Amino acid sequence: MSYSNIDRIVKTDVLVIGGAGAAVSAAVSAYEKGAKVTMVSKGKVGRSGNTIMIGGGFGIDGESAKKICGEEAADLNYTKDDVFESVVKNSFYLSDQNIAEQFAEESPYAVKQCIDWARNAKQIFQFIPPATLWNTSGRSFGNALARGMKENPGVDVMEDVIVVDVLLDDGVAVGAIGVEVYSGEIILFEAKAVIIGTGGYQPYSLKNSISDMTGDGIAMGYRAGAKIADMEFLLFIPTAVEPYNLRGSIVPYLFTVPVFFPMIYKITDGDGNEIEIPEKCNKVPGASKMMKIILSYYWGKSIYESYDEHGNCMYYDFSHCTEEEIEEAFEGFANHFSTWHKKGTYNRIDLEELKATVLRDRKIKVGLGCEYSMGGIVIDENMSTGVPGLFAAGEVTSGLFGAFRGGDGLTEMLAHGFRAGKSAAEYAEDAAEGKIDSQQVDSIVETIMEPFKRDEGVSPYKVQEKIETAADRGFNFFRDEEGLANTVKTYEKIREDMIPNMALSSKSRKYNFQWITSILVRNLILCNEVGARAAQMRKESRGCHMRVDYPEVNNDEWLVKIEAQQEGDEIKISTRKPVVTRKPLPKGKFKSIPDYILDTLED
């Protein structure tokens, strides 16, 4: 069949959407099962996606690290049960335990494969005994993934293609529509199964994630009929704000880890007053993932309180440190990271220049930036979305980490991809060739081409800015009823008034990033609106959802997941209990998030 509005047609068995860890793992796994696989990436494989933005490492249980991955020095006391327990507990019990079981059981095989790619690509994945984790950098991880694709040349890879929507035949996934960014060509994919591995969403203006975390996969999955959940939970870490050539860097977060940056500095608010963390929190180990919540809680609360005056701003204050201490700490930091980065640099940052700034100004301006979104497409332990033929893997899903990612995102994406690939290949083997609904194709193409037809209207860049600043104001780390209500209202208005009125400065389809942005903001507005609505609905605090007006962690009323599903044009919101397989859900209330964390430490 030919279509007047389609420039190219690609046929495959398993279509994998995404280009980083989850997608590569899924593509290889489906290919190994014998399926014909096409992977479609928004950027270049190994140089795109949130995977390359990482600052640390990933782990599995000790026995597997030793027996499967060959790490003799692994700590055998850290078992699969411990992996399961810690993810579930750290999720504030919102983890779907069937997903947590899959994570503990299957991640070692996926991790082993990735470590092999890294070794073959001569990348350093440094095992840290006796812990059971490997340290690396984003670029190294990207190179390992690129190697994985090189070792599997049978997988067709299409890069710089942005997938717009999944195609359905009577509710069954049968393909997708995409746009090639450079040429502007519109591509129709016909497939027997589709895997979404596109990463999470990032609602705010301050970014430490890759620039395009617009929740494409989450929104595509939703529009295809899948449920999405946990969208109110977003994980924050300290992120550089100024000067601009530091902006978005996670170096301030890395400074909080004592082994990387052994120096005590003060944290001050926009007025120069010290923000203190109560002594009782010293019990939380510095390297513990829970520390991220503690920092977001105390620093975030202070930022929230003076947001009108100073915005998302605090300072790392080195005024009381001696020159020698600063020199020494920077040297230690540079040495540690020189394993992966050019000596004296951390990614684009010249550490000598940063040190000079610190020595001169004695402070750097920092905010809280979103690193990871816990929410996404609801899946089962086979990575099936409930829409026949549609699977999802990695950060684009919800289920594993609940209210807080207390495990490794890298391990998650590999483990999910490993299973999603197998499930999709098995499904594709038995699936009949689907029928492409030309009406749906027309409607998708018409929607994305619409901004070209309008001579006047709002710039998609403006729409994105509005969506992000509304999230900055009312849907940030600390939340209150009024802010959330205003944000939800703003989103309804953007959805109704701005999205249908976007216009472009250039009518050329060639590398028209304004046009691409017009496609992406449709995804972002959906994710942000669902996130803000869930946050407004959740009248408690839990994990990364912190409410000033409801500080209690309330297991009696709110140990539920908030889910959204498309019903006509409406967003239908409902709640359900997390899936329990072996760890019973707790009862009771805690005065605050830190109280909850301190209490669970004692278990």
Added chain:
Amino acid sequence: MVKVKVYRKDPSVDEQAYFKEYDVPVKKEEKWTVMDVLDYISRNLDGSLSYYRHSACCQGICARCVVKVNGKPALACARTVVEDELILEPSREDKLVKDLVIQV
């Protein structure tokens, strides 16, 4: 204020490349990068400008935002602006897609 001259050409329309000039309110002490300058232009002055921006890490990791800055190739996201005048060109004209975007 920094004067920024930007190479423009849409090969499907333009036979010849030309330069367009923009005034960008760069504050030296804020240490703008070339990417900040391009973002400012496209968001405030001229939305039709094409430069590498999709799937951009903005941290010097993906290394895809190469442009010629005053004659020398650099990563737009990692190059701090210290001059009063900038000339921005594509890093390879033989691989030009549009304006500053090349495809290799």
